[in-house]
Amino acid sequence: LSPIDAIPDFLPMFGMLDDIAVLAWVMKTLSGELSAFRAWRDAQRPEKLAVVERLPATPELLARENPQKN
Incomplete structure (x- = not known):
């Protein structure tokens, strides 16, 4: 998992x-x-989950649904 091992991988069984x-x-x-x-x-609540789990299909639709205030 890491190039720097606590125990080198070439040691049989322990590596x-x-x-x-x-x-x-x-x-x-x-x-x-x-x-x-x-x-x-x-x-x-199921109503809250419906809002939280729904995502627009594209980033453009997300931007249209949630316009940022300038």
């Missing part, structure tokens, strides 16, 4: 341990973040 540890940490962190998002989403 990939730091890479596996980093990957496990990333997966755990993402899992926690996704769980928090799902809990937030489930707590929202």
Whole structure:
């Protein structure tokens, strides 16, 4: 995962341990973040979610729907 390893990859059996540890940490962190998002989403009213989850098809449509004040 990184060109600078804590344990060089050419060492048999031990070289990939730091890479596996980093990957496990990333997966755990993402899992926690996704769980928090799902809990937030489930707590929202359906009307609010309809507004939050709707996106215009193109950037031009988004700009037309939300004109910035000058």
